[in-house]
Amino acid sequence: MIDLIIALIKVVGIWSFTLGVAAVMTWVERRGAALIQDRPGPNRAGLFGILQPVCDGIKLFTKENIVPEKADKVLFNLGPIMFAIPAFSAFAVIPFGDRIIIGGKEILLQISNIDIGFLYIVALGSLAVYGVIIGGWGSNNKYSILGGLRSTAQLISYEVPWGLALLGVVLVYGTFNLREIALAQQGTFLGILPNWGVFHQPLGFILFMVAAYAEANRVPFDLPEAESEIVSGYHTEYGSMKLGVYLFGEYVNITTLSALTVTFYFGSWHLPYINMASFLGDGTIIYGIASFLIFCLKVSFFLWLFVWVRWTVPRFRYDQVMKLGWKSLIPLALFNLFITTLFIQIKYYIGG
Amino acid sequence: MENENNNKKIEAYTGPGWVLTTLEMFMNWGRQRSPWPLPYGTACCGIEMMAALAAGYDMARFGAERPSFSPRQADVLIEAGTITKKMEPILKRIYEQMAEPKWVISMGACACSGGVFRTYSTVQGIDTIIPVDVYIPGCPPRPEALLQALIMILNKIGKDHPYYRFKSELEGNL
Ligand code: SF4
Numbered sequence: 001m002i003d004l005i006i007a008l009i010k011v012v013g014i015w016s017f018t019l020g021v022a023a024v025m026t027w028v029e030r031r032g033a034a035l036i037q038d039r040p041g042p043n044r045a046g047l048f049g050i051l052q053p054v055c056d057g058i059k060l061f062t063k064e065n066i067v068p069e070k071a072d073k074v075l076f077n078l079g080p081i082m083f084a085i086p087a088f089s090a091f092a093v094i095p096f097g098d099r100i101i102i103g104g105k106e107i108l109l110q111i112s113n114i115d116i117g118f119l120y121i122v123a124l125g126s127l128a129v130y131g132v133i134i135g136g137w138g139s140n141n142k143y144s145i146l147g148g149l150r151s152t153a154q155l156i157s158y159e160v161p162w163g164l165a166l167l168g169v170v171l172v173y174g175t176f177n178l179r180e181i182a183l184a185q186q187g188t189f190l191g192i193l194p195n196w197g198v199f200h201q202p203l204g205f206i207l208f209m210v211a212a213y214a215e216a217n218r219v220p221f222d223l224p225e226a227e228s229e230i231v232s233g234y235h236t237e238y239g240s241m242k243l244g245v246y247l248f249g250e251y252v253n254i255t256t257l258s259a260l261t262v263t264f265y266f267g268s269w270h271l272p273y274i275n276m277a278s279f280l281g282d283g284t285i286i287y288g289i290a291s292f293l294i295f296c297l298k299v300s301f302f303l304w305l306f307v308w309v310r311w312t313v314p315r316f317r318y319d320q321v322m323k324l325g326w327k328s329l330i331p332l333a334l335f336n337l338f339i340t341t342l343f344i345q346i347k348y349y350i351g352g
Numbered sequence: 353m354e355n356e357n358n359n360k361k362i363e364a365y366t367g368p369g370w371v372l373t374t375l376e377m378f379m380n381w382g383r384q385r386s387p388w389p390l391p392y393g394t395a396c397c398g399i400e401m402m403a404a405l406a407a408g409y410d411m412a413r414f415g416a417e418r419p420s421f422s423p424r425q426a427d428v429l430i431e432a433g434t435i436t437k438k439m440e441p442i443l444k445r446i447y448e449q450m451a452e453p454k455w456v457i458s459m460g461a462c463a464c465s466g467g468v469f470r471t472y473s474t475v476q477g478i479d480t481i482i483p484v485d486v487y488i489p490g491c492p493p494r495p496e497a498l499l500q501a502l503i504m505i506l507n508k509i510g511k512d513h514p515y516y517r518f519k520s521e522l523e524g525n526l
Contacts, residue, residue, distance in 0.1 A: 030417055038407050039407040039410040040410055041410070042412055042415050042417060045385040045386075045415065049415075054382070055383075055385035055386040055415060056382075056386045058378065058381070058382025058383070059382045059386040059427070062379050062382070062514065063427075064451040064453075065451075066424055066451050231421050232421060232425065236422045236424070237424055239451040243425055
């Protein structure tokens with residue numbers, strides 16, 4: 001019973017946390033764009049326009065709900081839901097802190113500590129494409145279909161280097177369990193560097209980042225919604241809150257991807273060179289909160305990186321995206337995997 | 353008979369109650385701060401519209417960001433430029449595709465009245481095709497004028513009664 005309540009609290013907490021982060025991100029994105037483009041940006045709603053997401057929400061909720069006459073009603077309504085659900089569910093296996101021990105009971109700061117966390121993440125990542133293709137097909141609009149198809153092709157091609165890059169980390173730490181991967185990043189590597197995934201897998205990290213931007217449909221890979229070519233892509237026919245769910249799902253997606261980056265490559269809740277567990281006491285509440293805050297800090301940097309890149313680089317052409325995916329990223333990812341296995345074998349024979 | 357009804361109405365207030373008016377205020381507050389524009393630039397006025405959207409004037413301050421090129425997602429149609437007879441059905445269709453509530457700004461002399469093009473091929477004012485909320489005179493108007501028009505639209509949204517809109521739509525009066 002008590003386990004159930006704890007699990008419920010964690011689910012609700014993380015759910016509202018991702019929702020809140022996604023809402024704040026729409027504001028960060030708009031103000032960040034303004035900052036980069038040297039203009040004030042939205043500043044009429046609340047202090048510094050911080051209530052802008054609320055205003056957008058109210059407006060979208062009270063707008064007329066149009067379902068095009070020729071659209072497939074079921075698929076049209078299913079699209080946004082299919083898009084949002086995988087985005088939210090992926091967070092379930094990501095550890096957002098270490099653990100708290102209350103009265104001899106261990107509470108992991110993670111919704112579910114499953115052994116196949118890595119496979120779960122990769123599987124859900126590929127599910128997201130259904131929301132896009134169903135929405136694009138259901139709208140019965142040529143631009144929507146083109147956007148949906150582009151997105152499918154792009155997601156499927158970038159799924160491969162994305163997964164292969166992550167596989168490198170899995171090989172290094174020898175586990176599919178995300179919590180164990182996070183725990184293994186404590187300490188130092190080669191005596192001077194923090195024992196983080198990024199130092200074990202520098203090439204893998206770069207490949208993962210590039211593929212992650214493509215997975216999230218963000219600039220420079222936002223071809224599914226390239227305005228100058230296909231209006232708004234797969235959500236051309238969507239208005240009101242259904243559009244809101246699509247736009248929101250994108251921010252939830254990038255939150256998840258940033259959290260994944262931190263978990264796999266940047267030591268999750270660990271500070272470099274400092275063993276916090278021995279410092280604050282393993283399992284105390286203050287340690288739990290501190291580890292959560294460190295995790296949040298790292299995630300927010302990667303969230304900002306998403307915004308930064310979006311307003312800095314232009315969009316690729318479609319064939320360039322495909323070329324980059326199949327001719328550069330996948331061979332490099334395979335090479336990375338090969339080198340990693342080689343080193344692990346050598347270490348095994350030398351070090352025993 | 354008529355008088356009696358009126359008297360009754362005065363005695364028992366029949367307008368929307370506190371809940372509805374507060375809800376309306378809330379909705380208007382949100383809508384006022386997030387009017388996504390649909391830039392419909394067909395001629396030289398479009399350049400001034402771009403200037404209003406860009407860094408110097410920054411229409412995004414009012415929440416008018418994310419120019420939506422899909423009419424389903426836009427709130428304010430900014431018609432900037434000459435509308436020819438060929439363009440007429442397209443403009444009408446775009447307007448009809450927009451989701452309620454929607455507002456229209458007619459920017460420049462051409463959009464308001466045909467301007468200098470008093471010819472067989474030009475529509476003499478877009479208000480002959482679609483309803484217009486704010487007219488901006490000038491050839492072309494400065495970006496400040498567009499910002500003023502946007503503020504006028506925002507004031508209009510503030511005075512709006514979403515409830516009555518909805519009600520009259522239900523009764524088929526709109
Ligand atoms: S009003 Fe003047 S500037 Fe504007 S579209 Fe017409 S001719 Fe061009």
